Amino acid sequence: MVYSGASSCNKTKSAHGVAIYLDKQATNGWKDSGSVWEAVNERIIMIRLECKPIHVTIIAVYSPINSNGNKQAIEEVDAFYLKLQQTVDKVPRGDMLLIMGDFNARVGKQQNQTTKNVIGPHVVDKINENGQHLIDFCSHNDIIVANTFYQHKTVHQMTWKHPGNKRWHMLDYTLVNKKFRSSVEDVRVYRNAAGAIGTDHHLVKTKLRLHLRCRKKAEKPQCLRLDMNKIKNDNLQKKFQEQLLNKLEGIGAQKKTVNEKYDEFVDYVKNLGGTIFKQEQNTPRKAKEWLTDEILNLVNEKAAAFVEWQNHRQTRTERKYRVKYCLLRKLVNRKIHARRLEYWDEVSEEIEKAIKQHDSSTAYRVIRQLKGGRPNVDNMPIQSKQGDLLSNSNDVMLRWREYFCDLLNVHSVIDPHIVQQISVPIISTTEQMRQDKPPSLSEQLRQQSPYQHRYQRRQKKPHQVSLSLKVISLVLTCKCEIFR
Incomplete structure (x- = not known):
């Protein structure tokens, strides 16, 4: 807006x-x-x-x-x-x-x-x-x-x-x-x-008739998201463990190396977890959590009462319909105020309970939901040096460039006499030994080919995707010995 x-x-x-x-x-x-x-x-x-x-x-x-x-x-x-x-x-x-x-x-x-x-x-x-x-x-x-x-x-x-x-x-x-x-x-x-x-x-x-169309953005590969509510479901946990046990029995009987078994094991866990605990993409948008069916029904009644009042304007019964609408409006406002207070108490208790149980994931998830999305910095008013409001993105970009040029390129004067008066810090014996120590093998490789090392670190195999700790705990409870 x-x-x-x-x-x-x-x-x-x-x-x-x-x-x-x-x-x-x-x-x-x-x-x-x-x-x-x-x-x-x-x-x-x-x-x-x-x-x-x-x-x-x-x-x-x-x-x-x-x-x-x-x-x-x-x-x-x-x-x-x-x-x-x-x-x-x-x-x-x-x-x-x-x-x-x-x-x-x-x-x-x-x-x-x-x-x-x-x-x-x-x-x-x-x-x-x-x-x-x-x-x-x-x-x-x-x-x-x-x-x-x-x-x-x-x-x-x-x-x-x-x-x-x-x-x-x-x-x-x-x-x-x-x-x-x-x-x-x-x-x-x-x-x-x-x-x-x-x-x-x-x-x-x-x-x-004119339909708004914009440039299609390149589709980014979507990362796998798991539904935490499904992971906490006992029936789905049991189903996950049963299917995993059946699969692992076949993997253990195969004549493969440990690395091949590990790759197949991780891929299967990832696919199985994504199938059972996958977060639905086309779920309907949730309404405000403090809204109840009672409040929604009262809002609909208030809207209907308003239409009735408008239809009976300048009639003998106008006062009756106007009073009905005003009463419903006050009732809706009162119900909303009371429900909001009740909702905040419920959320506070949920956060407090999660912190006491050392469940920081749930606590921060609730806090992030209350906070909402990221702050909308795109529409922040940016002014020029003269105080004029900038409405074009190119002008805003140039203004930010001008601002940081003035901020970072500060003209300073250094007095050499003051620099000479600065005492040299005394290095402890432990620190001196650490600095004199020859570089390790990893440091030598990084120094010889830093770009290649950085590139190889970015190149991750498909199975090197972080799994949920909840899913890993379910895997560990299976007690399968396939890597012996």
């Missing part, structure tokens, strides 16, 4: 901040393009993805509210569209441009008759001042308002309800440059998402 917002001292609740969340495939496309992004201000953020055969530039926005004749609000809106225009001017002409977010603007049916190339026929609102700003901006840049070109029910078009007059309006839009109009397949509103997270804006989903 890349985001842009106001500083903590100037932050105002629900007034600033925009973000773009990318999945794994889109993240690869973003990195292939050089990780290009720009936090323009607290209301505009831009990101560029490398796709095939074109690039896609996404701009997320959060426009100021409608001015209604207020001079200060008019200046804020003008400044917002001026900055947005400057951002759009930087986008290469061949890119597919997507501008998405809360524009706080309403467009009407009249505009479909005058600007059919910008506004579609499926409009259900009346224009306001911000709406006129939006139409002028789209007309100037050959951009269409994609929401208005697809027919849906009214509840699947409106995104926000006015708290005063209780009327629904379309304020959130997806804008696409006209040359890629055919790439958009559908735009509609989904109401369930708002109930799950408790926001007053509904989710707008845009379906594109």
Whole structure:
């Protein structure tokens, strides 16, 4: 996720901040393009993805509210569209441009008759001042308002309800440059998402025909991973030992050298352990461990209650459904808080128990799970010497080079008189004998051909793969005498 917002001292609740969340495939496309992004201000953020055969530039926005004749609000809106225009001017002409977010603007049916190339026929609102700003901006840049070109029910078009007059309006839009109009397949509103997270804006989903593709990375050979839970299973342990005994009886009867028997033995143990204790690759992604079925059912009930409340707006029974939703929301928050505390107590007890039993592997495994993955250093903000934020990976690399050049190449002056005053350390007799001792055979070989020695050390045979200590302990319990 890349985001842009106001500083903590100037932050105002629900007034600033925009973000773009990318999945794994889109993240690869973003990195292939050089990780290009720009936090323009607290209301505009831009990101560029490398796709095939074109690039896609996404701009997320959060426009100021409608001015209604207020001079200060008019200046804020003008400044917002001026900055947005400057951002759009930087986008290469061949890119597919997507501008998405809360524009706080309403467009009407009249505009479909005058600007059919910008506004579609499926409009259900009346224009306001911000709406006129939006139409002028789209007309100037050959951009269409994609929401208005697809027919849906009214509840699947409106995104926000006015708290005063209780009327629904379309304020959130997806804008696409006209040359890629055919790439958009559908735009509609989904109401369930708002109930799950408790926001007053509904989710707008845009379906594109353009599929993001990135360069395929070279497949790295995967190392064998064993499932520790399977290794601790008594039935699987018994099965492993039985199959190993049957195999080793045949190996012991063969007329082979000790090295050949050893190679065959290690290969079989590795293959057998990988077959029985193999970690499943396509296991479904685990949800948060503190989430229980009870909490998930309550979340679904809360989302359903929110939809019922929205369906009964401006009716006599609206209060009943609103009270039901509020009660469920409080209950879900209370259950989640209590379950989190209980979960942390369980994890702490598990770590403490593992440490007392000298099972450091389990203790560190649980700690690593709580810690999560490696810190995401790719998206750390890097600034130039002048304090400007760098958004291009090449500029960031040059900045790091400049930083380490200044850090390591420090100009220093050495006074020879001070160097002469440094006393020579006295070496003990034991250390002197160790230094005078002739080099060993391994040291002589390393000195004669250091590169060859290093290369041979890297060249490992297939059977020289470290096995799990648990698997080795199971092998030792078989008590087979095949190497006699």
